Amino acid sequence: MSAGSCATADLLAQWLEGALNPSEAAQLDEHIELCSCCQTQLERLTRCHVSAFLETPISERWAELATTLRQAQHEGTATDPDGMNSSASPAVPKGRFGESFPQVSGYEVLELLGRGGMGRVYLARHVALNRSVAIKVIAPHLAEHSQFIARLQLEARSLASVKHPNIVQVFDVVDVAGQPALILEYVPDGTLSSRCEQRKLTQLEACRIAEQICRGVHASHVAGIIHRDLKPANVLMDGMIPKVTDFGLALNAPSEQRLTAPGECPGTPEYMAPEQIREGVTSSSPSSDVYSLGAILYELLTGQPPFVGKTLYQTLEMAANSPVTPPQRHCSEISDDLNDICLRALNKQPDHRFSSAAEMADALANASTKRRHIADLRKRSARLKWVMVLAGITLVVMLLFSLINGSRALKDSAATPNSPAEQQDVLLPAGSLWKGTYKFLPADSDVPDGEMELQVDERSNDTFKGTYYSEQREFAWRIEGAVHGNELSWNFVSAIRDNSAGDVVGVVRVSGTLNGDRISALWSQNGESARLNFVRIQPLQAPLENKTVD
Amino acid sequence: MAPDTTRHTRPSLLLRLRQPDDSAAWVEFVSLYGPVIAEWCRRRNLQASDSEDIIQAVLLRLARRMQTFSYDPVKGTFRAYLHTLAKYAINDFYAKKQERGSGDTRVLASLETIEARDELLVQLDQQFDYELLAEAISRIQRRVERQTWEAFELTAMQGIAAAEAASRLEISIASVYKSKSRMVKLLREELALLDSDSESSGRVSRILCDS
Numbered sequence: 153m154s155a156g157s158c159a160t161a162d163l164l165a166q167w168l169e170g171a172l173n174p175s176e177a178a179q180l181d182e183h184i185e186l187c188s189c190c191q192t193q194l195e196r197l198t199r200c201h202v203s204a205f206l207e208t209p210i211s212e213r214w215a216e217l218a219t220t221l222r223q224a225q226h227e228g229t230a231t232d233p234d235g236m237n238s239s240a241s242p243a244v245p246k247g248r249f250g251e252s253f254p255q256v257s258g259y260e261v262l263e264l265l266g267r268g269g270m271g272r273v274y275l276a277r278h279v280a281l282n283r284s285v286a287i288k289v290i291a292p293h294l295a296e297h298s299q300f301i302a303r304l305q306l307e308a309r310s311l312a313s314v315k316h317p318n319i320v321q322v323f324d325v326v327d328v329a330g331q332p333a334l335i336l337e338y339v340p341d342g343t344l345s346s347r348c349e350q351r352k353l354t355q356l357e358a359c360r361i362a363e364q365i366c367r368g369v370h371a372s373h374v375a376g377i378i379h380r381d382l383k384p385a386n387v388l389m390d391g392m393i394p395k396v397t398d399f400g401l402a403l404n405a406p407s408e409q410r411l412t413a414p415g416e417c418p419g420t421p422e423y424m425a426p427e428q429i430r431e432g433v434t435s436s437s438p439s440s441d442v443y444s445l446g447a448i449l450y451e452l453l454t455g456q457p458p459f460v461g462k463t464l465y466q467t468l469e470m471a472a473n474s475p476v477t478p479p480q481r482h483c484s485e486i487s488d489d490l491n492d493i494c495l496r497a498l499n500k501q502p503d504h505r506f507s508s509a510a511e512m513a514d515a516l517a518n519a520s521t522k523r524r525h526i527a528d529l530r531k532r533s534a535r536l537k538w539v540m541v542l543a544g545i546t547l548v549v550m551l552l553f554s555l556i557n558g559s560r561a562l563k564d565s566a567a568t569p570n571s572p573a574e575q576q577d578v579l580l581p582a583g584s585l586w587k588g589t590y591k592f593l594p595a596d597s598d599v600p601d602g603e604m605e606l607q608v609d610e611r612s613n614d615t616f617k618g619t620y621y622s623e624q625r626e627f628a629w630r631i632e633g634a635v636h637g638n639e640l641s642w643n644f645v646s647a648i649r650d651n652s653a654g655d656v657v658g659v660v661r662v663s664g665t666l667n668g669d670r671i672s673a674l675w676s677q678n679g680e681s682a683r684l685n686f687v688r689i690q691p692l693q694a695p696l697e698n699k700t701v702d
Numbered sequence: 703m704a705p706d707t708t709r710h711t712r713p714s715l716l717l718r719l720r721q722p723d724d725s726a727a728w729v730e731f732v733s734l735y736g737p738v739i740a741e742w743c744r745r746r747n748l749q750a751s752d753s754e755d756i757i758q759a760v761l762l763r764l765a766r767r768m769q770t771f772s773y774d775p776v777k778g779t780f781r782a783y784l785h786t787l788a789k790y791a792i793n794d795f796y797a798k799k800q801e802r803g804s805g806d807t808r809v810l811a812s813l814e815t816i817e818a819r820d821e822l823l824v825q826l827d828q829q830f831d832y833e834l835l836a837e838a839i840s841r842i843q844r845r846v847e848r849q850t851w852e853a854f855e856l857t858a859m860q861g862i863a864a865a866e867a868a869s870r871l872e873i874s875i876a877s878v879y880k881s882k883s884r885m886v887k888l889l890r891e892e893l894a895l896l897d898s899d900s901e902s903s904g905r906v907s908r909i910l911c912d913s
Contacts, residue, residue: 168879168880168883169883180876181874181876184875184876184879185874185875185876191864191865191875191879194864194879195864197883198879198882198883198886199911200858200882200885200886200889200910200911201858201909201910201911202835202839202858202859202910203858203859203860203861214729214732214733214736215729215732217732217736217754217757217758217761218725218728218729218731218732218733219725219728220758221728221732221758221761221762221765222725222728224762252758252762264755
């Protein structure tokens with residue numbers, strides 16, 4: 153074979169097996185060195201894709217499990233894993249499916265309570281004191297960074313110095329087979345998020361819980377700790393008492409560490425302050441905690457966080473750029489005080505928020521949860537004044553009408569079968585309509601006046617039934633009352649349209665005096681009172697009809 | 703990305719787990735078999751949190767059976783050994799699981815079927831191809847000259863071109879191909895030895911060497 157031409161596959165195969173005679177083999181040896189065509193053939197003849205086959209993708213998701221297993225393997229009973237040949241050696245604590253629990257000396261690990269971004273939390277019993285505790289074992293792939301461990305211990309120490317009823321107490325930091333673990337107060341009733349899933353909280357409950365959370369967070373701020381990851385899942389409940397836990401330690405991890413599997417969100421974007429989103433967790437301050445507190449309050453009141461996007465990115469983008477929808481728009485019964493507190497805490501500028509969590513707590517303590525149907529809210533007073541002026545004009549016009557037609561009505565009352573006998577000496581006749589204004593007492597109260605209507609539906613000797621309307625007939629209630637001489641009174645019996653969840657039904661009492669076409673009454677509710685003044689007006693169609701007859 | 707050389711010169715993972723300090727082996731073990739069990743759980747429509755516990759429990763049984771169940775070539779092939787190992791481990795898992803029954807019946811119900819058990823065994827068996835190959839390679843490596851091994855390692859395992867490998871090892875390109883060819887032959891023979899299962903026999907060889 154000459155040096156120029158190429159060998160056949162068969163020849164090459166023989167050469168590979170060493171089946172050629174020495175001189176032929178030597179020639180081919182030289183040829184192959186320079187011939188890429190032969191090399192290609194040889195490639196094909198000797199192909200072997202071991203690399204692809206053996207490549208094991210190592211994933212951090214499994215790193216934690218690997219450490220747990222290794223620990224279980226070497227600490228547990230090696231030859232008798234399921235305790236089938238029970239001996240003196242104690243069995244490794246087992247989970248529901250026989251998975252293994254960590255062993256912590258001095259504690260009896262009872263069950264797995266849950267998994268978080270930082271690691272697993274177990275329920276355990278402190279053997280000597282016979283007390284329940286929670287043990288949080290830090291995930292191994294976090295534990296490998298000594299920097300992280302040092303910071304963890306420092307924060308744990310600071311946290312341990314804070315003793316506040318609304319903070320989950322840290323009792324100890326221990327070692328579990330080389331990994332750090334926190335021994336924490338055990339809080340039995342789950343998280344705030346699971347509580348909200350069970351039933352929607354009332355405004356009052358939301359307000360009280362939020363206030364306590366604020367106080368707890370403030371206590372930690374005073375001790376120099378910023379939470380950085382406040383969310384309902386990080387608030388544990390002891391009955392109705394909230395306790396903050398999981399002090400953002402996970403977010404203090406070195407940035408190159410992935411806390412979760414690829415594709416999962418490292419933090420919780422729905423509660424993150426815009427500056428945290430833009431600049432990262434290093435820009436966290438007590439003010440960003442206040443933002444998160446606002447987001448929590450928002451969710452307690454409306455059932456959802458302030459910004460919810462379809463993707464992580466969308467949520468973050470909305471939180472950073474879009475204005476927040478006021479809670480009242482989701483739920484009209486939310487009081488103005490609570491609405492304002494939410495909006496202030498959720499301000500995109502840290503300087504505009506509450507200056508401290510304590511300030512927010514105080515605001516919550518003083519907040520009213522009622523949006524009283526007759527309490528004109530300061531914001532609406534401007535609109536209302538306009539409405540009142542218009543109402544006043546309408547009232548005057550109607551009064552004029554009634555005055556003008558009053559005498560005719562008297563003449564015609566006998567002749568018109570439609571309208572019921574409206575003699576002036578029947579007080580509070582059936583079918584009568586009264587328009588009124590109310591004024592809160594004391595007279596210099598800064599709540600502006602409002603208006604309402606009273607319609608008498610049925611009338612008997614000394615009782616009546618009617619309908620009470622708030623301004624613009626936005627809300628309505630059935631009332632039942634009594635009339636004795638010219639004294640009258642009524643109670644609210646049931647709601648037809650109501651926003652105050654039974655606020656007035658059975659609670660409010662109105663009593664006053666009748667004077668011809670006027671009622672002057674007093675409204676009593678929970679120690680508040682208001683003066684009501686009604687003027688009877690004809691239903692709009694009646695006087696006009698009368699007029700045409702003539 | 704070239705795999706780490708040292709990793710593949712060791713015997714199969716499951717055997718490495720016997721070494722107390724080989725923490726890397728545990729990570730590989732879990733990375734390799736965890737997904738198999740996870741997929742099995744997913745096909746049973748289990749929730750993520752339930753399946754995590756199950757994965758751990760099965761892996762634990764697998765690893766622990768390793769401690770007590772050693773491979774004896776007289777009794778059968780390596781493949782058969784792995785299969786029996788898995789079978790015992792799965793039995794352990796089911797036995798312990800039944801003991802609990804504390805209200806996780808909904809979860810356990812979907813695992814209870816024979817079909818489910820068999821499926822898990824089959825899935826693990828397939829993953830054992832890895833073990834087989836690793837074990838085969840480890841054995842032949844011990845039997846050849848260093849240069850032969852290195853030529854094979856660079857080309858077949860790291861995927862480096864023959865010319866490049868030749869220049870690194872300072873031998874001829876012809877030598878590289880000869881070494882590689884010899885190793886592939888030995889590998890096939892070794893795999894045949896370790897892999898007796900009539901269904902899978904030759905499967906690993908075929909996957910490796912066919913394009």
